Amino acid sequence: MAQDIRETRDTRTTFGPAHQMTAPTAELLRQLVAHLRQNRTQLREEWARRITEAKLLTAMTKEEIFAEATSVYDNYVEALETGTFEALQAYARNLSERIIPRGVETHEVVGIVLLLRDVLARSLFAKYQNDFALLNRILDAYEPAANRIANTVAVGFVQERERVIREQQEAIRVLSTPVLQVRERLLILPIIGVIDPQRARQLTEQLLRGIRTNRAKVVVIDITGVPVMDANVANNLVQTVEATRLLGATVIITGLSPEIAQTLVTIGVDLGKMNTVGDLQGGIEEAERLLGYKVVTFAESSPDHARQ
Amino acid sequence: MDAERNPFGAAASADPAAGNGRDRVLEEIAVRIDGDTDIVSARQKGRVLAATLGFSSSELTLIATAISELARNIVLYAKQGEIVLRVLERGDQRGVMVRAHDQGPGIPDIRRALQGGFSTSRSLGLGLPGVRRLMDEFEIESRIGQGTTVTARKWKR
Amino acid sequence: MEVPILKQGPYLIASIQSALSDADLVQLRDKLVEQVGRLRSRGVIVDVTALDVMDSFATRTLRDITFMIRLRGAETVIVGIQPDVAFTMVQLGLKLEGVPTALDLEEGIAFLSKKDSSPAKEASPSGR
Structure with a gap:
């Protein structure tokens, strides 16, 4: 019953191999490719020179720029010849992976591809300057392909960058919800910033694991640093409290601002089941009471009582 | 109308039994399902299959639990049926699909069967609202006297 | 797969070893409800550490066990619910309301003995 219903040809990445086009266009592209092959060394050097001149890819050495320029050039010509972009796409992704950590920016990548387009167009002008009609037709064949190539490389870079950013956001998220053990069997989870569903899920998972590894009995969740709370976030909070209970621990929520308190009551979140205490300090005292520690206030802690 | 499409499913396909046109099936x-011991083996197989995609352990538990609920519905209401588990590819996303199919009595009121908020664990006793919450996509098709097909998918984030 | 039930002083400990079918769960329920009276136990601990899935049926059966045993005059505590399982349960809306829970066997025993020493009071901090 297994089926494969994927389109056989992905129209976004191909403009059709040369032999599928109208004969004149195909012939022109063949001429073009031949020209770019013959002048490979000179055009490649010209391009590398222009890159340096335009102060692009400054994070890379001259040798590196030349090596990458060669690869891009060859992939570029191949894409023109075959009309398929898989190899170029793969190369663009691979290149992006290598240069993103070195701080190469999107405008630089777009810039170098546009420069190559310019270098090649100029060489076509030079070659066909005596036959304006032919030049026009050559450019007609070249333009769409060149544009698509520029797109492919730029999109590949941006996608890779987005992937890197997503990874970094993930890492920041993990760091931004630290589960702290303040004393035996007591955890504190200070939440700072906006809670979206994904973060809420992550936070709950981290907390539940923390409870198990630390054998915690009481958890204080401090939401002083949470600016807003809507129905979804409130529901997530209730779920966190319920899941904690299932593990056998108790949650104390502290730092509910007047605004959030109003929101919760207005949207009808059942606060009756939630153990809330005004501030973190009070929450920790309440937690210690639950854990069976005797809380001694400052006034009481005179030498007479300290030994109790 | 005795067949009703779930209005909440994120994905709509003309024929849910044929699979979504955008999805490529990598494994199946x-x-x-003939009895309650099959519920356990269905969810264990589902967990193993989903693990090959690199789902987190909490996601694996969500998927296994959804399979358990769907398989139990088959045992309770149709006595027998089938659970189909697939690894899917849609664009650059991968995920698992769980399809529960039976030729039982069918669900008379799908809308009602899908009701049930966070607080009601009972609803109609069909754990369908729960399954819908656990998975990313959910579709149901049921015909009185002919049977029920529930399809749910979860994508790897 | 039968669940072994151990008698430990005044308590019964049911330690689930692997995934259970619905029939296994029902059998566990019947055995516990029977034995708690016969052995005059004051408390029951059901250890679910080994369960990687607790669906609606398992949850309902555990709740039934707790309420039936309460009617037989003893207290039950469910111990060892895994983080992933708890996370899934709340998303399904399965909260085990009215069923005491504890982190592990040790905590479960501590809960029951505390309950024993103050029988008039609801002692569970987490058993709402």
Whole structure:
């Protein structure tokens, strides 16, 4: 019953191999490719020179720029010849992976591809300057392909960058919800910033694991640093409290601002089941009471009582 | 109208039994459901299959639990049926699909069967609202006297 | 797969070893409800550490066990619910309301003995 219903040809990445086009266009592209092959060394050097001149890819050495320029050039010509972009796409992704950590920016990548387009167009002008009609037709064949190539490389870079950013956001998220053990069997989870569903899920998972590894009995969740709370976030909070209970621990929520308190009551979140205490300090005292520690206030802690 | 489409499913396909046109099937396992011990083996197979995609352990638990609920519905209401588990590819996303199919009495009121908020664990006793919450996509098709097909998918984030 | 039930002083400990079918769960329920009276136990601990899935049926059966045993005059505590399982349960809306829970066997025993020493009071901090 297994089926494969994927389109056989992905129209976004191909403009059709040369032999599928109208004969004149195909012939022109063949001429073009031949020209770019013959002048490979000179055009490649010209391009590398222009890159340096335009102060692009400054994070890379001259040798590196030349090596990458060669690869891009060859992939570029191949894409023109075959009309398929898989190899170029793969190369663009691979290149992006290598240069993103070195701080190469999107405008630089777009810039170098546009420069190559310019270098090649100029060489076509030079070659066909005596036959304006032919030049026009050559450019007609070249333009769409060149544009698509520029797109492919730029999109590949941006996608890779987005992937890197997503990874970094993930890492920041993990760091931004630290589960702290303040004393035996007591955890504190200070939440700072906006809670979206994904973060809420992550936070709950981290907390539940923390409870198990630390054998915690009481958890204080401090939401002083949470600016807003809507129905979804409130529901997530209730779920966190319920899941904690299932593990056998108790949650104390502290730092509910007047605004959030109003929101919760207005949207009808059942606060009756939630153990809330005004501030973190009070929450920790309440937690210690639950854990069976005797809380001694400052006034009481005179030498007479300290030994109790 | 005795067949009703779930208005909440994120994905709509003309024929849910044929699979979504956008999805490529990379792997498929079918598990016969004839009794309550099959519920356990269906969810264990589903967990193993989903693990090959690199789902987190909490996501694996969500998927296994959804399979358990769907398989139990088959046992409770149709006595027998089948759970089909697939690894899917849609664009650059991968995920698992769980399809529960039976030729039982069908669900008379799908809308009602899908009701039930966070607080009601009872609803109609069909754990369908729960399954819908656990998975990313959910579709149901049921015909009185002919049977029920529930399809749910979860994508790897 | 039968669940072994151990008698430990005044308590019964049911330690689930692997995934259970619905029939296994029902059998566990019947055995516990029977034995708690016969052995005059004051408390029951059901250890679910080994369960990687607790669906609606398992949850309902555990709740039934707790309420039936309460009617037989003893207290039950469910111990060892895994983080992933708890996370899934709340998303399904399965909260085990009215069923005491504890982190592990040790905590479960501590809960029951505390309950024993103050029988008039609801002692569970987490058993709402």
